Amino acid sequence: MNNSKDNILSKIRAVKRTEIPLPTIGEFAHPADLKKTFCEAILSNKGEILTQEGFMEIMASADFPKRYSPIEAYRKFNTFKLPQDPHALNDLDLAIVQGQFGVAENGAIWFEEEDLIHRVLPFITDHLIVVLSIDNLLGNMHAAYERMDNNHSGFGVFIAGPSKTADIEQSLVIGAQGARSLKVVLV
Amino acid sequence: MSHPVEAEAFLKDKATSKWHDETLWFVRDKRDKVSKTVPEWEELRELASQIKDNVLSQLEVYLEAFEKNAVANGIQVHWAKDAQEHNKIVLEILKNKKCKAIVKSKSILTEECHLNPFLEKNGVEVVDTDLGERIVQFLNQAPSHIVLPAIHLKKGQISDIFHEKLQTEKGNDDPTYLTQAARVHLRGKFLGAKVAVTGVNFGVAETGEFVVCTNEGNADMGVHLADVHIACMGIEKIIPKREHLGVFLRLLARSATGQSITNYNSHFRSPAVGKEIHLILVDNGRTAQLGREKFRNSLKCIRCGACMNTCPIYRRSGGFSYKSTVPGPIGSILSPGIDLQKHSSLPFASTLCGSCTDVCPVKINIHEQLYEWRQEITKSQSALNGKSIAMKIANGIFSVPFAYHVSGAMMRGALKILPESVTYSGLNTWGKGRDLPELPKESFRNWYEKNRK
Numbered sequence: 223m224n225n226s227k228d229n230i231l232s233k234i235r236a237v238k239r240t241e242i243p244l245p246t247i248g249e250f251a252h253p254a255d256l257k258k259t260f261c262e263a264i265l266s267n268k269g270e271i272l273t274q275e276g277f278m279e280i281m282a283s284a285d286f287p288k289r290y291s292p293i294e295a296y297r298k299f300n301t302f303k304l305p306q307d308p309h310a311l312n313d314l315d316l317a318i319v320q321g322q323f324g325v326a327e328n329g330a331i332w333f334e335e336e337d338l339i340h341r342v343l344p345f346i347t348d349h350l351i352v353v354l355s356i357d358n359l360l361g362n363m364h365a366a367y368e369r370m371d372n373n374h375s376g377f378g379v380f381i382a383g384p385s386k387t388a389d390i391e392q393s394l395v396i397g398a399q400g401a402r403s404l405k406v407v408l409v
Numbered sequence: 410m411s412h413p414v415e416a417e418a419f420l421k422d423k424a425t426s427k428w429h430d431e432t433l434w435f436v437r438d439k440r441d442k443v444s445k446t447v448p449e450w451e452e453l454r455e456l457a458s459q460i461k462d463n464v465l466s467q468l469e470v471y472l473e474a475f476e477k478n479a480v481a482n483g484i485q486v487h488w489a490k491d492a493q494e495h496n497k498i499v500l501e502i503l504k505n506k507k508c509k510a511i512v513k514s515k516s517i518l519t520e521e522c523h524l525n526p527f528l529e530k531n532g533v534e535v536v537d538t539d540l541g542e543r544i545v546q547f548l549n550q551a552p553s554h555i556v557l558p559a560i561h562l563k564k565g566q567i568s569d570i571f572h573e574k575l576q577t578e579k580g581n582d583d584p585t586y587l588t589q590a591a592r593v594h595l596r597g598k599f600l601g602a603k604v605a606v607t608g609v610n611f612g613v614a615e616t617g618e619f620v621v622c623t624n625e626g627n628a629d630m631g632v633h634l635a636d637v638h639i640a641c642m643g644i645e646k647i648i649p650k651r652e653h654l655g656v657f658l659r660l661l662a663r664s665a666t667g668q669s670i671t672n673y674n675s676h677f678r679s680p681a682v683g684k685e686i687h688l689i690l691v692d693n694g695r696t697a698q699l700g701r702e703k704f705r706n707s708l709k710c711i712r713c714g715a716c717m718n719t720c721p722i723y724r725r726s727g728g729f730s731y732k733s734t735v736p737g738p739i740g741s742i743l744s745p746g747i748d749l750q751k752h753s754s755l756p757f758a759s760t761l762c763g764s765c766t767d768v769c770p771v772k773i774n775i776h777e778q779l780y781e782w783r784q785e786i787t788k789s790q791s792a793l794n795g796k797s798i799a800m801k802i803a804n805g806i807f808s809v810p811f812a813y814h815v816s817g818a819m820m821r822g823a824l825k826i827l828p829e830s831v832t833y834s835g836l837n838t839w840g841k842g843r844d845l846p847e848l849p850k851e852s853f854r855n856w857y858e859k860n861r862k
Contacts, residue, residue, distance in 0.1 A: 226692075227476075227488040230644065233696035234469040242466040244649060245459040247656060250449045263669060309600055309634060327447075327659075328669035341681055342633035345626045345673075363655040363670075371651070376482075376679040380658075383672040385626040389541030389557065391564045392432055393584040398540055399595055400626025400673070 252361025256326045257408065260359050263329030267383030268396050269404040277351065277407045286316035286349060292339045293320050293353065308340040317347035317401075321381075323358040324406075325366050330382040331406070332366060334375035341377050345385075350401040352381070356408050410751060412758040416726035425563060430724040432560065437718040439667025440768065447659070456656050458772035461709035464647055465699065471614040471647045472690065478617025479688060482679040487689045492522035495691045499524060499606070499639055500531055502687055506637055508604045510534040512595075514621070514628035515542055516608025517555050517712055518641045518691060521734045524606075536598045538627040540591050547574050553728030555735060556665050556714035561727050595627070605631030609642035609688075610711070611657060615650045618678040619688065622661065622671040629675055637685045640677070644690050645708040657711060660770040664713040698746045703781045707742045709771040716765035716775055722758050731755060738765035742778040749789065756782035 253259035261271050272280070280286070281299050288302040290311075296318050305311060319338060321331035331352055335341060344350050360366050370378070385400030396402065420426050444450045464471060476486045489495035495518075503511065511528070513519065513535055525535045525546075537546045541558035545551065547570045552558030559567070568582035577590045607628045611620040619640060621628045632638040648657065662668040680686040699705055717723045717737030728736040733744040733752055741755035756779045759765075765775040 224488075226490040226494060229490050230488055230690070230692045230696060231469050231472065233692070234472075234699060237696070237700045239466045242459070242462040244463045245456050247456060247652060248452070250452075266669070267672060312596070312600060330670050330674065335681070340633070342629065345629045345633065363659050364652070367652045367655045374678070376677075376681065378676040378678070379629070380670065380674040381672065382670050382674075385624070386672060387540045387588060387625050388666075389539070389544065389559050390567055390584040390587055391562075392435075392557075392560075393564075395585050395588040397592065398588060398625035398627070399538060399592060399599070399630050404672075 247364060250362060250364065252365070253326045256359040256361065257356060259326040260324055260329060261408075263326065264383070264404075264406050267329050267404075268386055268394070269329065269383045269406060272351070272405045272407045274407060274409065277405075280351070288313055288315040289318070290314055290316075290343075290347075291318035292337070292343075293318060296353075304339060308342045308346070311340060311343060311346045314343075314347045316349045316351065317343050318351045318353065319344060321352045321354040321358070321406075323360055323366065323369055324354050325360050325363055325380075327362045328382055330363070330366070330380035332370060333379050333381065334373060335377040336375060344379070344381055345400040347401055349403045349405075350381075350384070351405045351407060353407050353409060410732045410754065412726070412730055412732075412754040415730035415732060416722075416758075419561075419727035419730050420725070425561075426725065426727070428563070429561065429727060433718045433724045436557075436666060437715070437768070440664055440715055440718065441667075443663045443667045443669060447663070453656055453660055454770055454772050457660055457711075457770055458709065460648060460653050460656065461771050462706070464649065465645070465705060465708055468644065468647070468699065471649060472644060475612055475614040475617060475647055476690070478615070479612075479619075480617070482617045484617065484677075484679065484686045484688050487687060489689055489691045489693070491693050492691075495522045495641065495689055495693065496524050496527040498687075498689050499641075500528065500533070502637065502639055503528070503533055503604060506604055508533070508637075510536070510598075510602060511604045511606055512536050512538050512598050512602040512631040512635070513606040514608065514623060514631055515539045515558070516606065516641050517735060518608055518643050518693075519606065520551060521693065522641075522691070524641075536595070536602075538595050538598065538631055539623070539625060540588060540627075543591060543595065544570065547571075551729075551734070553736065554714060554717055555712055556717075561729065595630075599630045599634050602631060602635050604637045604639060605635040606639045606641065607632060609640050609646050610661070611654060612642055612647045612688075613649075613651050613654065614647055616678065618651075618676050620654060620658075620674060620676050622658075622674045624668075624672050626673045629673060632677075633681070636683075637687065638677070638680070639687045639689065641689050641691065644692055644695050645710075661711055661713055664715040664768065664770040694747045698743070701746065704742060704746060704778055706773055707739065707746075707775075707778060709773050710739050710743070711771060713770055715768040715770065719764045719768050721760055721762065721764070726758065731758065738775045738779065739769075739773070742773075742775060742782060745782050745786070749786065753786050753790070756780075756786060 290302040324331045384404040385398045386396050387398040388394045487498045537543050544559045553561040564582040571577040572579050575590045607621050609619045610622045662671045716739050723737040733740045744752040759779045761776050763776040
């Protein structure tokens with residue numbers, strides 16, 4: 223195994239090259255209206271934007287019988303006990319999770335392991351609702367990586383929409399292998 | 410193999426090949442539209458290109474830093490000098506885990522290494538979980554496009570194979586219905602798999618983490634439910650710092666499908682409690698390509714597929730005509746480096762129009778490298794074929810101004826009277842599938858002399 227490492231590295235070293243310096247990433251203008259741009263991006267990714275009233279209506283309805291949220295404020299709505307084994311999350315109808323921040327240019331919302339409890343939660347659930355603070359909207363991906371700079375999580379993910387595919391004749395189908403819908407509530 | 414012969418087979422089905430052409434152009438058009446909404450688009454391409462230039466000039470430094478940081482994070486790092494060693498490492502991990510079935514998300518590298526047939530030969534069931542890849546796997550085919558694996562198929566064919574494999578209703582070719590059937594089928598596979606294999610879009614030297622992008626969420630469904638995650642990564646996929654992900658993630662999906670970002674972009678830094686992540690760093694010809702100065706920057710490729718969608722040849726000949734894991738313009742500069750004999754016709758499968766270079770998010774000079782490969786190949790081919798006779802004659806004509814002058818007038822006369830059997834003979838390979846343009850009555854030179862006053 224180490225043989226191959228040495229083999230690869232020595233082959234690379236044998237190639238004479240001049241060091242080319244790394245460029246500096248400059249500042250780019252952010253969208254003027256972060257909320258508007260973010261919402262448009264979510265819609266274009268085939269997600270939905272929920273009002274707080276709309277969110278409460280869903281919580282009061284019987285539409286999603288098995289619900290789980292790790293968020294303290296919404297635990298009262300939980301009808302599904304967090305299992306030890308994440309495979310049991312396969313029965314979950316709806317997960318409600320808190321995003322750390324959202325990126326206006328593309329609708330990407332950042333989560334770390336600690337926000338999800340089980341890494342598979344936002345993928346395996348049938349439907350996903352994300353709660354996100356309007357104060358945590360950023361302009362672009364550069365701002366996003368700057369923001370998470372000091373964080374150190376074993377797993378982090380940008381989720382920008384529901385699971386989707388266009389692999390059959392380029393026809394867009396929502397709900398491929400992961401969550402069938404993504405609804406975002408801005409608070 | 411010969412690209413023109415394979416392309417001819419693809420073009421026999423006129424309706425499908427026309428659809429293929431138009432659909433890929435539509436994807437290219439979406440890329441154009443979305444890129445124009447980003448004012449700094451050209452600046453981002455330049456940054457991406459420069460970051461990759463830096464990576465290739467310091468590859469050994471970044472790889473060692475990446476390994477050190479990944480190991481510190483609890484990732485087990487393996488090195489494979491070629492496809493064979495890569496496959497052996499995967500099998501060894503599976504044997505240690507007594508694993509007989511795996512789920513795998515999209516990885517061009519594992520296609521390049523022919524991992525699936527190797528594992529199957531060794532008694533391991535492989536389930537590709539990207540919908541397009543599952544479809545082609547059912548048909549015993551390879552992907553024909555690196556981003557759109559089943560773009561060569563029509564929904565009727567998919568309906569037929571799903572009817573056979575997944576017992577869907579005969580004749581029901583509704584994409585939503587078929588996707589739903591695949592979802593149910595794949596859900597069972599995800600829940601049962603102990604080991605999941607993925608590719609890697611970016612490895613970050615600074616943090617020892619790696620990033621995997623999908624729209625379906627299939628990579629995450631696999632790895633988070635399995636006990637072991639095996640990630641297969643070409644050594645050129647390294648980037649120096651986390652902040653560079655900002656540049657590449659802005660470019661990747663916009664270039665690939667015209668989306669502003671893929672819906673899932675997962676950053677793996679360390680395994681979850683009680684689980685394992687293995688990462689295999691693979692050479693398989695990449696260090697050799699690094700040593701070819703003219704072709705070095707083909708290693709900057711981030712596998713977005715934009716050069717395929719825009720290429721007039723790819724769109725009209727289909728991915729299979731290249732007989733290469735990575736087809737299209739980028740494949741035609743990567744594959745000759747791996748096997749020059751086998752892929753010698755690929756650099757000629759281009760009009761050298763430069764559209765590939767224009768859309769490349771990391772600014773690889775693809776069409777110039779195609780031209781360079783042509784020269785390498787022409788030099789290395791001693792045997793004369795039809796095209797080279799014609800080329801030799803043309804070469805003589807272009808190098809002597811008088812001969813060019815006279816032969817132009819002769820050809821304008823001759824082409825009018827020569828029967829098609831001569832102008833479209835086997836000697837003229839360009840006559841195949843092409844009509845000659847309407848001939849002008851006089852040359853530009855004659856016209857200019859008459860009209861200069």
